[in-house]
Amino acid sequence: MKPKLSQWKELLAARHKRKTESEESKGEAGEREATDVPFADVWREYGVKPYWFAGDYCLIRETVHPLDYERGRYRLGALYDVHRRWQEAAFSHPLSCRGFSVGDLFFFDTETMGLSSGAGTVMFLLGHARVLDDRVIVRQHVLPHPGAEVALYQSFLSDVDYTTLVTYNGKAFDWPRLKTRHTLVRDLVPKLPAFGHFDLYHAARRLWKDKLDSLRLAEVERHILHIERDDDVPGFLAPMIYQEFLQTPHPERLMPVLRHNEHDVLSLIVLYVHLSMQLLEAAQLSDPREQLAAARWFEAVGETAAARCVYEQASGKEAKEAEAAKWQLSLLHRREKRYEEAAAIWRDLFDHGSGLWKVKAGLELSKAYEHHFRNAAEAHRYAAMAYEAWRSLAEASRQGIEEEQEWRKRLERLARKKNGVGK
Structure with a gap:
């Protein structure tokens, strides 16, 4: 002192x-x-x-x-x-x-x-x-x-x-x-x-x-x-x-x-x-991590058009960040109610993405088919496949008891809708 x-x-x-x-x-x-x-x-x-x-x-x-x-x-x-x-x-x-x-x-x-x-x-x-x-x-x-x-x-x-x-x-x-x-x-x-x-x-x-x-x-x-x-x-x-x-x-x-x-x-x-x-020059950056970070910043400040342009460029790269860029781009499409474009990206992630992306894309496809495309059968099909992908990940990590219950509730509800029984 x-x-x-x-x-x-x-x-x-x-x-x-x-x-x-x-x-x-x-x-x-x-x-x-x-x-x-x-x-x-x-x-x-x-x-x-x-x-x-x-x-x-x-x-x-x-x-x-x-x-x-x-x-x-x-x-x-x-x-x-x-x-x-x-x-x-x-x-x-x-x-x-x-x-x-x-x-x-x-x-x-x-x-x-x-x-x-x-x-x-x-x-x-x-x-x-x-x-x-x-x-x-x-x-x-x-x-x-x-x-x-x-x-x-x-x-x-x-x-x-x-x-x-x-x-x-x-x-x-x-x-x-x-x-x-x-x-x-x-x-x-x-x-x-x-x-x-x-x-x-x-x-x-x-x-x-x-x-x-x-x-x-x-x-x-x-x-x-x-x-x-x-x-x-x-x-x-x-x-x-x-x-x-x-x-x-x-x-x-x-x-x-x-x-x-x-x-x-x-x-x-x-x-x-x-x-x-x-x-x-975010769209031309060679480092996909920097490109993805720049796009997220654009999105955070409300510059959706700039963000979309950079996401599109990043999603075409041969890097793990490409999947994250595709996912962010799909969420932009969903927010703008461009469900067809969003669903196309989710199908690509579901078919070719890693385990976690398969789960996330399958779940979004299930939601889109249930609430937008009004196809309960497809909604149930994607939910079931996403659940199997999720269960493989959950068993490996030994986690997810509460999520297990949520998945089962979703599948049961979609099964009833598919069969025309209630909601």
Whole structure:
């Protein structure tokens, strides 16, 4: 508790500094930079400048990359191609940037003192990237000591002009913690603006949860974006490195973390590009798992036409996912009351599918023949065959007593209907 209480003490001291101090500090900036910022000359060599506000300062580092800078599979400038395609896309989607300019997208990542969501979790680095007409600018706001949060958030909030936030797990982690820390200094700095939010972690989870063992950004970089980081500091070491920096605030101690954060925000740009391409070209994807996941996402957001197109493409592949694609397509047909097309798929799954698909397709055929085609004999025939397929699976797993009763009730009812005896 002592370190946290110390941080609060420093923060309260900053709050009570006289209001005119920020104006006075403007005339003293050059002198104070030389005398009050430890290792100011070394920071300057790294392109880092102090930002003074309310009698304290934070540090700002800015790096510039050309649009043809390659990171893994893509150039940073590929964002412009994706942006154009989203404007022309025949479907809407939560990941679409339609209606926004490229410069509106604000790629944002933070480094914190821990994973806790409480007010005691200090955010010591706020990094963001913007893609402009001719370059990409990465800007990082660094907390030199825990008492300087007023200056940190003033520099961050006065610097950014954004409409849409792009993060990796930012909905659950970065932004809630930023809001929590901002609450402590909200009387002294600008308000947090409202914003949209593209959380690429949730997009990655939808598309690759069955493909990757881990969805950490580093794993997505390696396996999906083909990015290999050489001599990079693991993110989990950042809090420890910052603690050491607070003891001896030499820039060389913290620069590895700044470079790590810079790589993170640049990766967000190419990850957004790749995820967008997965959706814009879903029907042409070579991986049936990704294709099926994209189609399911389209269906989940109500883009039935796009989902149907991708399901149709996936169902023609020689892969186990083809059966799942056929099944999903049949359910779309059923929902749209296109029973003939749905039944054709169910017959195909029943005749050529594996045991589970045979059971599911046989049951749907039984229902369709009973309630839509009004053919009790066919309904009973498919129910009986589906029951035999189900029983083979149930015996192998030694489960299904309750389902056994449901199957028998269905068969008895259909037998009576077939024979014209009641329902």
